[in-house]
Amino acid sequence: MLYEHNKDKLQEALQQMRTFSPPDGLWDKISEGLEDSEEDQQVLNDAVDRLPAYTPPVGVWNRLTRVLDQDADQRQLRVVRRRQVLGWAAVVALLISATAWLWYEPGPKVSLQYAQETVQEFSVIQDWNLEEPTFAKLEEVLAGMNDPAINKLRLEYEELNTAHQDVEAMLVSYGQDPQLIRQMADIERERTDIYRQIIEQI
Amino acid sequence: MRYSLLIGFLLAFAVQLSAQEVVQVVTKIIEKTFNYQDGYEVNVEGQKAEIFVETWDKREIGLRLEISAKHPDKATAETDLETVNFVAERIRNKVYLRNYRFGGGEQTESILTVVYYITLPEDCPVYVKNYFGAANISNLTNRLRIFGEYSQIDIDNVKGLLDIRTRFGDIIGEKIDGNVTINARRSDVTLYEIAGNYQINAQYGILKLAPTAGLLGLDISAEKSEVFLYGDNADLFGYTLTATHGKVDAPDNLRLLALEDTPEVQKVQKVQIKPRRGETHPMITVSVTFGDVHLEKVPPEGLQY
Numbered sequence: 001m002l003y004e005h006n007k008d009k010l011q012e013a014l015q016q017m018r019t020f021s022p023p024d025g026l027w028d029k030i031s032e033g034l035e036d037s038e039e040d041q042q043v044l045n046d047a048v049d050r051l052p053a054y055t056p057p058v059g060v061w062n063r064l065t066r067v068l069d070q071d072a073d074q075r076q077l078r079v080v081r082r083r084q085v086l087g088w089a090a091v092v093a094l095l096i097s098a099t100a101w102l103w104y105e106p107g108p109k110v111s112l113q114y115a116q117e118t119v120q121e122f123s124v125i126q127d128w129n130l131e132e133p134t135f136a137k138l139e140e141v142l143a144g145m146n147d148p149a150i151n152k153l154r155l156e157y158e159e160l161n162t163a164h165q166d167v168e169a170m171l172v173s174y175g176q177d178p179q180l181i182r183q184m185a186d187i188e189r190e191r192t193d194i195y196r197q198i199i200e201q202i
Numbered sequence: 203m204r205y206s207l208l209i210g211f212l213l214a215f216a217v218q219l220s221a222q223e224v225v226q227v228v229t230k231i232i233e234k235t236f237n238y239q240d241g242y243e244v245n246v247e248g249q250k251a252e253i254f255v256e257t258w259d260k261r262e263i264g265l266r267l268e269i270s271a272k273h274p275d276k277a278t279a280e281t282d283l284e285t286v287n288f289v290a291e292r293i294r295n296k297v298y299l300r301n302y303r304f305g306g307g308e309q310t311e312s313i314l315t316v317v318y319y320i321t322l323p324e325d326c327p328v329y330v331k332n333y334f335g336a337a338n339i340s341n342l343t344n345r346l347r348i349f350g351e352y353s354q355i356d357i358d359n360v361k362g363l364l365d366i367r368t369r370f371g372d373i374i375g376e377k378i379d380g381n382v383t384i385n386a387r388r389s390d391v392t393l394y395e396i397a398g399n400y401q402i403n404a405q406y407g408i409l410k411l412a413p414t415a416g417l418l419g420l421d422i423s424a425e426k427s428e429v430f431l432y433g434d435n436a437d438l439f440g441y442t443l444t445a446t447h448g449k450v451d452a453p454d455n456l457r458l459l460a461l462e463d464t465p466e467v468q469k470v471q472k473v474q475i476k477p478r479r480g481e482t483h484p485m486i487t488v489s490v491t492f493g494d495v496h497l498e499k500v501p502p503e504g505l506q507y
Contacts, residue, residue: 102237103237105234105235105236105237105292106234106235107234108232108233108234108265108290109232109233109234110230110231110232110233111230111231111233112228112229112230112231113228113229113231114226114227114228114229114276115226115227115229116224116225116226116227117224117225117227117272118222118223118224118225119222119223119225119272120222120223121223122223122225122272122273122274122313159388163352163370163388166351166352167352169306169307170250170334170352172306172307172308172309172310173250173303173306173307173308173310173314174249174250174303174310174313174314174315174334175272175282175310175311175312175313175314176313177250177313177314177315180250180334183334183352183370187370
């Protein structure tokens with residue numbers, strides 16, 4: 001914000017300045033001088049009549065018309081092109097939105113449900129390794145043998161041993177499911193059968 | 203006497219009732235739909251999962267995944283339920299569906315079950331890998347690959363290219379037509395009403411197959427297995443059946459041509475059966491080591507699973 005330091009002095013100085021007024025009738029004289037008199041108008045008309053008249057060559061008008069037409073065409077073309085571009089843009093936008101709508105895959109819908117079941121006996125954890133010391137003894141015996149027929153049975157035994165471990169791991173991971181228990185029982189039956197065959201051949 | 207019997211029965215019933223237990227079942231349901239385009243494949247990797255694959259007319263792949271935890275205590279069931287994770291996503295042209303357990307080595311207190319219900323267009327190729335559990339697949343027409351371990355596989359009305367590998371998991375199939383390759387170890391294979399071309403390798407299993415007139419070829423190579431072939435019409439196929447350390451059984455109405463029968467020396471029995479009419483016919487070749495081959499009529503009561 002501006003601030004006048006010596007405002008009172010300025011006002012005092014302005015008041016001391018001299019005033020001038022124009023002489024009387026000055027404004028009327030100026031006004032009369034600006035109005036056209038009839039004589040001046042006549043002089044002007046005469047001067048215009050004396051001016052020479054030129055007719056332009058025919059080609060000039062043709063060229064001018066052509067240029068004007070061309071300009072109009074170009075302007076029309078520009079408008080048409082702009083409309084086409086806008087049209088295509090609208091089509092593309094529509095296609096993109098339609099495709100996005102069609103291929104939009106919302107995330108999975110997750111919900112929870114609660115129920116109750118009555119079971120005979122829930123999750124009795126069974127020890128499937130009661131016979132392991134017996135099998136371990138057999139493995140010790142087999143380690144010192146190299147008979148082709150026994151080796152074949154040994155491969156079968158090892159495969160069933162791995163299966164036993166796989167089912168056991170699944171019982172730990174997914175619980176005492178009846179189906180897993182049935183699978184374990186089947187594998188144990190086969191493993192015992194192989195054990196018997198090996199014992200018979202040793 | 204009558205009263206004492208009644209009291210005894212009631213007591214037994216009471217003991218039975220007291221052994222019963224109420225468990226809380228908490229189920230997480232995941233539902234998702236994928237848009238389907240030609241060239242897409244559904245890739246399922248289940249862990250102790252029951253997988254149902256069915257078809258519909260929509261160009262979509264629908265998934266309903268149910269993960270349940272059962273335990274007498276609701277809070278324990280809820281906690282254990284959260285240890286089963288799932289994936290349901292599309293990466294380029296493959297839709298991956300998967301479940302696995304976080305901290306799989308830790309003993310869960312609940313019984314956890316996983317069930318997939320997948321519905322897709324019939325021409326959608328499917329790859330199922332399942333470790334324990336079961337897979338039920340029906341009505342597909344394109345390409346089906348299955349790799350199962352400890353998982354039963356049920357297939358019904360499937361056409362096209364089939365590649366099935368299984369260990370410790372039986373295969374049961376009906377109305378299958380196409381180019382089929384099966385590798386089965388310690389698994390029984392039961393396939394009825396089959397057509398197309400088959401290449402089967404099996405060890406330690408019982409194989410039961412009933413071909414239809416649409417069978418183009420069947421080649422079985424088995425070890426320590428029993429093979430049963432069912433069929434009434436002797437004019438449909440030519441057979442070459444070989445049993446090493448085993449025997450070949452065939453019905454009396456078929457004319458057997460013994461190619462090799464050395465039960466004492468090499469323990470090989472090899473027979474050939476040619477249809478009475480026609481020069482060209484589909485061939486059924488079975489070769490079993492340490493097992494028998496049985497060519498049987500369809501029993502009057504029908505085939506059993």
